[in-house]
Amino acid sequence: MQRVNRISIAAGLVCFCLLIGCKASTTTDEPTSESSEKPKVALIMKSLANEFFSTMAKGAETHHQQSGQYELVVNGIKDERDVSRQVALVQEMVASDVDVIVIAPADSQALIPSLRRAIKAGIIVVNIDNKLDAEMLRKEGLQIPFVGPDNRAGAKQVGDYLATHLAEGDSVAILEGLQTSENGRARKAGFEEAMNEAGVKIVDSQSAEWEMAKANEIASSMLSEHTEIKAILAANDSMALGAVAAAKSVGRSDDLSIVGFDNIAAVRTAIRDGKVLATADQYGDQLAVYGIETGLKLIADENAEVADVETPVDLITKETLDAK
Template identity: 45%
Template sequence: MRITTRRTTTHTPRRGAALTVAACAALVLTLTACGQEGGSGNGSGKAAAPPAADNKAKVCLVMKSLGNEYFQSMQKGAEQHAKELGTVDLTSVGIQNETDIDGQVAAIDKCITQKARALVIAPADSKALIAPIKRAASAGLKIVNIDVKLDDGGLKSAGLDVPFVGPDNTDGAKQSGTKLVEALGPGAKVVILEGNPGAANAEQRKAGFQAAVTEGKLTLLDSKTAHWETDEAYTVVSNMLTAHPDIQGVLASNDSMALGALKAIKAAGKDKRIKLASFDNIEAIAPFVQDGSVVATIDQFPSKQAGDGIDQALKLLSGQPVTGWIKTDIKVVTKAG
């Protein structure tokens, strides 16, 4: 098994591959060898590039920042899944930070140059990545979208039919936010830390938090982006605490930002008075869930999600139709379990 990876920075291994997946992968290789690969898929009018020299399906996984523990887990899960399949030549790559759209564009172009047969992508921006993805599809790559949904209008304009493998972010954020409502009670004053503007999951999580705030009759004082980043969240929340010294709760759209918020809250001497709800369930947030600082986070199983994306790419390569939303699991994580 040959796996090549490039990490821009330095959770659990995925379960064993199902026999149907292995059979699907075998079918990919058989059809390719006979020159009978299925339809173009993903809106492409060209045949897929030849397989890797060792007869394994060459798949590119393009993620967001590998400085984020969430995507480190995704990468490990994908590599483990590829190893278990034994029929995939996986290249996994991340970007420098959560807003490095140019880095993802360069990674996609490299996948095309290296004659990958499929691209599995967690886009940093739901609209800006459509043009390079269109280039990849036109070069014959099968495309699978994971984690952050690409913009439907942009896909339609580009003539692309790209399946999405990912969770219900709105529902997850609402469930997490509802736990904060239960902890604080009606009338409590809260703020929201948003993800990247332009990213569908950022908009969906904000909507889910807002729904919890409205239904729980909380008072929303402010809502600002920290671009998914810990350091930026520290600055944003520090400024919020100055402007609104009576904040009682923070709704953070990911755990990385929650960590920055916790640091700012502690620096202000308010760590015993302000509660958080978050999203992602990275290992670094676990101690704060256990001590009650974070009342809830959402596990969306990134390592399994990446493997599921690879499985769907193999189905496309075998000529099977894959379309629409393949919904993945979420779980509310609290101190109670």
């Protein structure tokens, strides 16, 4: 592609300048004559109100400052469910003539048409966090690498650990993410697999759409309707914190086990305080970095294989936190 060749030549010029002592700025608002030599990367995330994504943005900005080899534009939406705004952001980045879009899609299918247009415009697209629908990508004839963890395996680790604190026949409930998001479905499947293997009954499972307030409301209802519930498995940490608030409101703080997924700071505190049992760490501060590095590699070599990259996901408990 001509676009990629121009970027490769420009990247070579930047390296030559650095070798002879030229100093390049790492800021995104540097002069056009200098910044035009660098690839321009757009990071498009979900809700920046969610600590996980604000951590992701900070990690990307730190990497950008340390690298100095590309420009970075960071975007996010206010609401996890605002798919139309995320579609508009993709269109804005295409119009801005970026070279790479690294996206954590709010919906696994709805973003694909706009991303197809971005690819046709010569932009490299990298998918992080929430995997785009594989069947729809095949139908569209698109190859978009997914850079992220195995969400099902991560959720199963959390579920397996929870099972060691339960007895066969105990009852639990699940707070699901958005049902149109692949990572939400994968985490639910991992939780279900762990509970089924342990002989634990799932008596209720509802979507709280990744939101803390909605999780509080739904978990309160679950605990009132099913007083036998011994644990709540939340597909992200925001919902786990909502479940913590619900448990407190119905007087179940001491005998209800709650697990989450993401390892945000507030949940680490809750784990140390005994309010949350466990979570999964998918290294949110590095997740966008992994995607950016993949995009830069594809720019550097237009013949590089477009392949998925599995990133780490680890179980976090009080024991693992105390060991650090």
